[in-house]
Amino acid sequence: MRIWSLGSGSRGNALVVGSGDRLVLVDCGFGPRALVTRLKAVGLVPEMIEALLLTHEHQDHADGAAKAQHKWRWPVYASAGTHAALRDIPAKHRVVLQAGAAQTVGAFTVEATPVPHDAREPMAFALTATASGARVGIAHDLGAVPPALERLFARCDALCLEANHDGEMLRHGPYPRALQDRIRGGRGHIDNAESGALARRLSHPGLKALALLHLSETNNTPSLAARSVNAVLGSSRVQAHPAAGRSAELLFALEAATRTTQFSLAL
Numbered sequence: 001m002r003i004w005s006l007g008s009g010s011r012g013n014a015l016v017v018g019s020g021d022r023l024v025l026v027d028c029g030f031g032p033r034a035l036v037t038r039l040k041a042v043g044l045v046p047e048m049i050e051a052l053l054l055t056h057e058h059q060d061h062a063d064g065a066a067k068a069q070h071k072w073r074w075p076v077y078a079s080a081g082t083h084a085a086l087r088d089i090p091a092k093h094r095v096v097l098q099a100g101a102a103q104t105v106g107a108f109t110v111e112a113t114p115v116p117h118d119a120r121e122p123m124a125f126a127l128t129a130t131a132s133g134a135r136v137g138i139a140h141d142l143g144a145v146p147p148a149l150e151r152l153f154a155r156c157d158a159l160c161l162e163a164n165h166d167g168e169m170l171r172h173g174p175y176p177r178a179l180q181d182r183i184r185g186g187r188g189h190i191d192n193a194e195s196g197a198l199a200r201r202l203s204h205p206g207l208k209a210l211a212l213l214h215l216s217e218t219n220n221t222p223s224l225a226a227r228s229v230n231a232v233l234g235s236s237r238v239q240a241h242p243a244a245g246r247s248a249e250l251l252f253a254l255e256a257a258t259r260t261t262q263f264s265l266a267l
C-alpha cells in the first residue's frame with residue numbers, strides 16, 4: 001500500500017491510496033487541471049483512479065469533485081449528508097457510505113465513521129487493501145475524537161491524522177476571537193496536542209507510519225507539529241511526518257509483512 005498527498009490544508013486537500021496499480025482518491029480539493037499536474041508530479045495519472053471518496057463537502061475537500069467526476073466518470077462515495085450538499089454529481093454515480101458497514105471500493109474495503117465537524121455529515125475512513133491486508137486510517141477535519149473513530153483506527157498499519165494548529169499560536173495569532181472559537185469549538189479542528197494524544201492511544205507494535213494532515217499556515221508549522229506529536233508519542237518507533245501544504249508527495253509505502261515472514265519460515 002502506498003499513500004500520496006497531493007496537497008494538504010485550507011488551500012486544498014487530496015490523498016491517493018494505492019494497492020499495486022489500483023488507486024482511489026480521498027477528497028478532491030483541486031480542479032481537474034491542478035489534479036493532473038499534482039498527480040504527474042508523483043508519477044501518477046487520473047486514469048489509474050477507480051473511485052473518489054469524500055470526507056465532507058467543504059470547498060478545500062470537494063471543490064474539484066464534480067468536475068473531476070464528470071471528466072473521469074468516477075463513482076463518488078460519501079455520506080448521505082455530504083452527497084446532499086454536493087448537487088452537481090449525477091445520482092447514478094453516487095454511492096452512500098453508511099457508518100459501520102464495510103464497502104468494497106476498487107482494491108480496498110472501506111469502513112466509515114462519523115466525526116464532529118461543522119459540515120453536513122462528515123466522516124473518517126479506514127481503508128484495507130484486499131491484496132495485502134494493509135490498513136490505513138484517514139481523518140481529515142474533525143473537532144473532537146469520538147470513541148467509534150478510535151475503535152475503527154485501533155489496529156492500522158498507517159494513520160493520516162489532522163494536526164491543524166498549535167493551541168498557543170492560535171490563541172496569540174491574528175484570527176479574531178469568533179474564528180478561534182469556531183476552530184477549537186468541538187466541531188472545528190483538532191490541534192497538535194490532541195492529534196498527538198490520539199496517535200499515542202492508537203499506537204501499537206504494528207503501526208508503521210503516521211502522517212499529519214491539514215496544518216494551518218497561520219497557526220502551525222510543520223516542524224512544530226512534528227515536534228509536538230513526537231513528544232507525546234515518546235519512545236514509539238513511529239515518527240510523525242507532516243504532509244506538505246502546497247505540493248504533492250509520497251507519504252509512505254508499506255511493504256506487505258507476509259513476504260518477510262514467509263522468507264524466515266523457509267529458512
Ligand SMILES: [Zn+2]
Pocket residue numbers: 056058117119141
Ligand atoms: Zn472542513
Ligand SMILES: [Zn+2]
Pocket residue numbers: 009010013058060061141214
Ligand atoms: Zn478542511
